[in-house]
Amino acid sequence: MRTSGVVAVSALVLNNVANAAGLTDYVLPDAGTINGGNTFPGVSLPFGVIKLGPDLYTGSDSYSGYQATGNFTGFSLLHESGTGGAPKYGVVSQMPVVGAIENPLEDHNDTRSAKDEARVGHYKASLGSGTTLEMSATHRAGLYSYTFPKDSTSSNVIVDVSHVLPSFRGQGLGQSYLGGNISVIKDPQSGSLHYEGFGSAGTARQNGLFTSADILTKRRLTRLLSEPNPLATELASYDDTPSIESTARLGAVFTFNSTQVTSRVGVSFISTDQACKNVDAEIPRDTSLATLEENVKKAWNERILSKITTTDTTNNTNLQLLYTSLYHMNIIPTNKTGENPLWSSSEPYYDDTFTLWDLFRCTTSLFQIIEPVAYEEFIRSLVDIWRHDGFMPDGRSSFSNGVTQGGSNADNVLADAYVKGVRGAVNWEDAFKAMVTDAETVPPNNNDSRDRSASTKEGRGALPDWLEHGYITTKYKRSVSQAVEYSVNDFGLYQVASGLAKTDEANRYLNRSRNWRNQWNPDMKFQDFTGFLGPRNTDGTFKKQDPLSCGGCYWGDDYYQGLPIEYSFNAHHDIEHLIELCGGTDAFIARLEAMFTPGLNPSGDSKFDKTLFNPGNEPSFTTPFLFNYVGRQDLTVKYSRFNAKSYYNPTPGGLPGNSDAGAMESWVLWVMLGLYPMTGQTTFLVGSPWFSDLTIHLGGGKELHITTTGGSEDVYYVQSLKVNGQTWDKAWVTWDDVFANGGTMEYVLGSDPVKWATGPAPPSPATQHDDSAGGDSA
Structure with a gap:
């Protein structure tokens, strides 16, 4: 099925949360970006194709494109979040440059003049040239908004079709540009410039990205660029569609007599025609950056963040960790439905x-x-x-x-x-x-x-x-x-x-x-x-x-x-x-x-x-949850909570390692919820929730309500538990108990461990169906 609309969201009725529409305020997109976390701080919808953000160079691998230090090399359309191995994408970039450009295909880069600003639906970079660039996105399109210095005598945007994120690991895993093309068209009615291009990077040409964009400002001149001819003839006439194709570095430079420049960009893996349709469908002309930001926030709020809600707002750090983790967990995989070539x-x-x-x-x-x-x-x-x-x-x-x-x-x-x-x-x-x-x-x-x-x-x-x-x-x-x-x-x-x-x-x-x-x-x-x-x-x-x-x-x-x-x-x-x-x-x-x-x-x-x-x-x-199998649920709580509190926080360095595309974030989310899944089984091991109340909205009007009494940051051992109103003596629940149709879990917490889980141990299905192991036969 093909994705529909700019931001496909579903209506959701919230029963117990004040200001649910503002849950994005708790999200810190730059959390986990340094010290090996590799998260993406730019703009994306949940599972969106477009992940619009900066690419920075420090001489080491930038897995998400982002580095806290180093120089900007471009602002590209596709990125990953929390990955290792080698950088991916960074395909087709725009880069603002102030002043005369002798060779547009040199490695133009710029410093930071201020810390980047990242919030859900909006990213702003301040360059050393005095230029600021703000961005937002839809599912398959993005918007660049440039503000060049007022005293600039020449404002330029270099479009680099051959731009990719490089790897410096020396393992043969790095991307390389394989070839592409670019054409520039003038809109006879508006006078704006429109470019269409194709850039292929990686190991095969089918990995290529088609892109279509317009540059919304009064045009002065444009040049198409390709090695070994980086100073191609300036284009003064648009009677014909100028285009160029090359396996060498390839792009175009747009030069303006304006300090305000806006560029809408659409992408497709099928064709440039599809890329054009995507940008026109998802970012109609004159759509404002603010409108896009609100749409992105709405999508994250309604599709993801509001699925777990609480009225317990006593600990802001816990709220930030909860919603930031939900955010980073759902950036990838990428939903490319309708875009498979x-x-x-x-x-x-x-x-x-x-x-x-x-x-x-x-x-x-x-x-x-x-x-x-x-x-x-x-x-x-x-x-x-x-x-x-x-x-x-x-x-x-x-x-x-x-x-x-x-x-x-x-x-x-x-x-x-x-x-x-x-x-x-x-x-x-x-x-x-x-x-x-x-x-x-x-x-x-x-x-x-x-x-x-x-x-x-x-x-x-x-x-x-x-x-x-x-x-x-x-x-x-x-x-x-x-x-x-x-x-x-x-x-x-x-x-x-x-x-x-x-x-x-x-x-x-x-x-x-x-x-x-x-x-x-x-x-x-x-x-x-x-x-x-x-x-x-x-x-x-x-x-x-x-x-x-x-x-x-x-x-x-x-x-x-x-x-x-x-x-x-x-x-x-x-x-x-x-x-x-x-x-x-x-x-x-x-x-x-x-x-x-x-x-x-x-x-x-x-x-x-x-x-x-x-x-x-x-x-x-x-491993910390396996104590539940041997009658020591208190040690599950002790060690899972200690490690979550010690090594996770909603800051740029707040992950204990590579996010691994949200794997780290999902682990801490389960600890915060007070449950842990045994994959391939219906068993969930019981921990200790971090909030006095949580509601997990399961769809179809079903909800799992989790409450705690007597707990605090220092008081968290389970004293007793009721599941669906019944006294519970097992350190585990099943999918049918609490998720299939919703349910309730009511915890009483205290400062000292007690032996409350006196019932049967969690199932061990491969053992219990093994006659030779002394278990029950199937």
């Missing part, structure tokens, strides 16, 4: 997924609650990508799959959606076939220089070992982390197969989901703890391994972005068996507590007190 389909299309390895743990489950319509579209998009590209993505951008860091984690996302009742227009028979492709088909090796042992583009590259041995040997890189993820992926197939009454397939994948146990080395030791997930040599023997060392924790190592002790907690579908392997309940509690003991990780980041738990990395995300 590769195939024609009636299905939605979502791009810029960075990556499901980061997002499946607790982001996509919140995505379903906050934006159920968009979430269903996203699920359908994953399946449609499989139909046309052969595999679902783990990461995807510029209409191409890649990269896969561990397992085929789209399987987890689909399983989570299925068990929580997502149906709608999802073709679940096709979805299961897509999952089976991941589970049974070895993807072609894409010979990634970081790991040549198997595909890093899609699917499960180490599948031959998995199918033959039931474990993964060191023949394949990241063998241990892939093994535990493949187990979770297979559990996802079991869940969907069970729901579709595919009994044989369900049994097959449930049995395979326990194969992580084959990676368990009982001889690995740390302190008094014995047994951890370890690498196996090609002859099946265990390789000697320190539980606190992962080498570089990178593509060529046995563990990816996590220590062996971290990964050893990650079989979340089989926790009961994991507890048994660890020596029982008391030993498991002690092992968990060791994760949060300062000073035990000699190679750890000092800002995390060198704990084995890493609050800035996804393999650690669920």
Whole structure:
């Protein structure tokens, strides 16, 4: 389906929040922009194509284009938020330049004269030349508003079709300009100048962006530019449409005798004609910057922010963290429905997924609650990508799959959606076939220089070992982390197969989901703890391994972005068996507590007190909540709250690491809500909410009301809980309990822990359906 209108929003009735329309006032777009957070502070709608903002140069990678220091190199149309790997996009920029320009295709840049100003729907940059540039955006269009110095004798805007965000990492991941074209047309009625262009960057021409823009001011002269002829003939006549195409750097310079210049820009991945239609439909001529800003605010308020509301306004910092996190969590993926140049389909299309390895743990489950319509579209998009590209993505951008860091984690996302009742227009028979492709088909090796042992583009590259041995040997890189993820992926197939009454397939994948146990080395030791997930040599023997060392924790190592002790907690579908392997309940509690003991990780980041738990990395995300499985819900509250309070705040440096496209923000949101999802299951682990009341608006008039009494910043241990008015003795709830039809959760909080959760432990489905593990048979 094609997106409709400038800002597609749905009406929402708010029952318990004062000034809900002003929730954007709590959003700080520049939060998480420095110290490795990599968030995007510019202007975007939820999942919008246009992400209009600055590109700055410091000699290091600018993943979102933004740097707190350095010089402006342009203001471009497409960006990512919170990503790593290498910068993406920065495609087609405008750059204001004051004074005579000898060579417009030189690397023109400018300093800052004041701190950038960022708020929802509006971005302002003050350049050293005295020029200010203000911006706003719609879904597929943007507006630049320039104010040049009054004493300027020459005001210029350089349009650079060949502009991209560069990479300095030297890993062959950087973008390059591949070619493009630009044409300049004069409107016979208004006299304004209109340019149309195409710029291709990255690795393939289909990654190209078509753009169409007008320059709304009295024209003096224009030049089309291309290397090696940067001083092309000045255009004085527009009887014909001047245009130029080149694989060399390419652009145009517009020079004005006015200090006020406005440019409307539309984009498309289909054609320049579509780009023109997008800008005219979404930003009609004479639309003001203020109008666009209000539209953007309205979209964020109604579509995202007002889905979680509170009347508890006593702690402004908590409110800023809540709504800023919701904001940054929903910038990407990008809804490019109607803009897919590769195939024609009636299905939605979502791009810029960075990556499901980061997002499946607790982001996509919140995505379903906050934006159920968009979430269903996203699920359908994953399946449609499989139909046309052969595999679902783990990461995807510029209409191409890649990269896969561990397992085929789209399987987890689909399983989570299925068990929580997502149906709608999802073709679940096709979805299961897509999952089976991941589970049974070895993807072609894409010979990634970081790991040549198997595909890093899609699917499960180490599948031959998995199918033959039931474990993964060191023949394949990241063998241990892939093994535990493949187990979770297979559990996802079991869940969907069970729901579709595919009994044989369900049994097959449930049995395979326990194969992580084959990676368990009982001889690995740390302190008094014995047994951890370890690498196996090609002859099946265990390789000697320190539980606190992962080498570089990178593509060529046995563990990816996590220590062996971290990964050893990650079989979340089989926790009961994991507890048994660890020596029982008391030993498991002690092992968990060791994760949060300062000073035990000699190679750890000092800002995390060198704990084995890493609050800035996804393999650690669920660990503090596992106390709920062993009767210590109080320790879940203690450690999740401590880490959230210690390492998260709504400031530019307020994230513990790379945002990972909102993964970090979603983790802290769950902590604030007092719940945590077990992906692929219907279980939510109970924590302790940060507000005296919260309402989660679920759509269709359904709401989950969460209240606390007796709590404060220093008083947060759960004393008792009622769910839907009934006294509750379990440290977990299910989707049906509180989300499927709404519900209530009433907490009483106190300063000291009490043993209130005396009921059964959370489910451990892979164990409880395993006769050999002593659980209940299916």
